[in-house]
Amino acid sequence: AEEKRLSEISNEMKDLAARARTRKLAPQEYQGGSTAISNLGMFGIKDFAAVINPPHASILAVGAGIETAVVRDGKIEARTIMSITLSTDHRAVDGALGAKLINAVKTLIEKPAGMLA
Template sequence: REEINANAPKGADGKPVYKLSVNDFVIKALAVALMRVPEANVTWTENAMLKHKHADVGVAVSIAGGLITPVIRKADLKSLSAISNEMKDLAARARNRKLKPEEYQGGTTAVSNLGMFGVKQFAAIVNPPHATILAVGAGEQRPVVRNGQLTVATVMTVTFSTDHRAVDGALGAELLSALKGLIENPVSMLV
């Protein structure tokens, strides 16, 4: 992420045209994982379970008096820089209460990230009609073994909650495994 940000092109104002956050990678990874495990890209209604062709990812944003989840539509098709810039715009307008209803209604899943508050792990509650939500904790330096050698890596904990009427534990585990692979090898979601 740091290398990508360091090489971001500059706009007319001399500032980088994007600055990717960890959350941008999480949003993209979850969207791509949903495309790889399409049975989990569903929402639940009283009358039917709806399967979706694209991953519309809601992202929890703190506002005065509560939370709102603006939605990155078709996140599976968007570049990381597009997701980053759109998320910054949606979050700013959410805090100023300037979102249109279609910008926060719907979605196929959601991400709640408390890492920026130093929270290491937590459980997020599924927001109907979504069938899933990903809770993202803070990244921290931990010892890991790679190729038989002890080293230090930045590790984050994620917790995945599902509505078992639509996404049971086995399917949720399959989606989480796909997400893990993408987060651990982010280049794989760029091609």
């Protein structure tokens, strides 16, 4: 992924998702890897804790973006807040490293133009 353009990743993900829905993925296309992402946000789930499936060492749980009242500079404003939770196998992934990953994801979501660089 680090060597691909964002548009390439997007197109590949759309293709994989479409073929997964029709059960036409080959096993090598969904097996292996070290981490996974589970998105229940599209079903309106605010937050959840995803379970790690071996051989993965971590899984990122993505919840829905919910409009929430927040205080900014002493004023109440409506903001969309999204919950993400990282579950890790601490035998393979140090918690501090997991926290750095969550922070990087947060930064990219808050400033998506950073993904285009």
